[in-house]
Amino acid sequence: MRHQIKRVFTAAAAAAAIGIVGTTPAFADNDYDNYWFGCNYDSSNTFKFRLYYNSNLGGDYRNIGYAVYDFDSVANGTSHGPLTYCGFKSAGSGQHVKNNAASARNTHSTYTGVLYYNSGYKGAADYVWGTVNQLDATYNQNASFQWINL
Numbered sequence: 001m002r003h004q005i006k007r008v009f010t011a012a013a014a015a016a017a018i019g020i021v022g023t024t025p026a027f028a029d030n031d032y033d034n035y036w037f038g039c040n041y042d043s044s045n046t047f048k049f050r051l052y053y054n055s056n057l058g059g060d061y062r063n064i065g066y067a068v069y070d071f072d073s074v075a076n077g078t079s080h081g082p083l084t085y086c087g088f089k090s091a092g093s094g095q096h097v098k099n100n101a102a103s104a105r106n107t108h109s110t111y112t113g114v115l116y117y118n119s120g121y122k123g124a125a126d127y128v129w130g131t132v133n134q135l136d137a138t139y140n141q142n143a144s145f146q147w148i149n150l
Contacts (some may be wrong), residue, residue, distance in 0.1 A: 071144065
């Protein structure tokens with residue numbers, strides 16, 4: 001009897017461990033929002049950071065509301081895929097956001113948007129507060145994004 005109880009507890013502990021290991025990271029929900037809601041038009045968009053395909057806020061754009069660990073691997077609900085430009089303008093329409101941004105705009109009143117050269121919030125970075133007509137450190141070499149409070 002003691003061995004049966006021990007096996008039940010061991011099985012329950014193993015199931016709990018699998019459940020913990022198998023859970024989706026918290027940022028995946030934010031990835032989903034970035035993926036599906038990043039193209040809402042200005043009047044209905046609550047995302048405060050926008051990347052543009054061309055310099056001087058030109059070409060197509062992509063809104064970002066949450067940190068993105070890797071622009072080429074964003075949860076979309078069923079798998080992971082790249083963020084792409086929205087398709088509202090001609091230049092850059094449908095192109096991958098990763099390594100294709102030339103300018104940016106941040107309208108957040110509290111946080112600075114940081115665009116990184118490498119995935120995982122690493123490497124050279126552009127700190128965007130307001131409008132940047134031409135990115136410097138990450139011009140067409142951008143791989144991740146996060147908010148910071150300076």
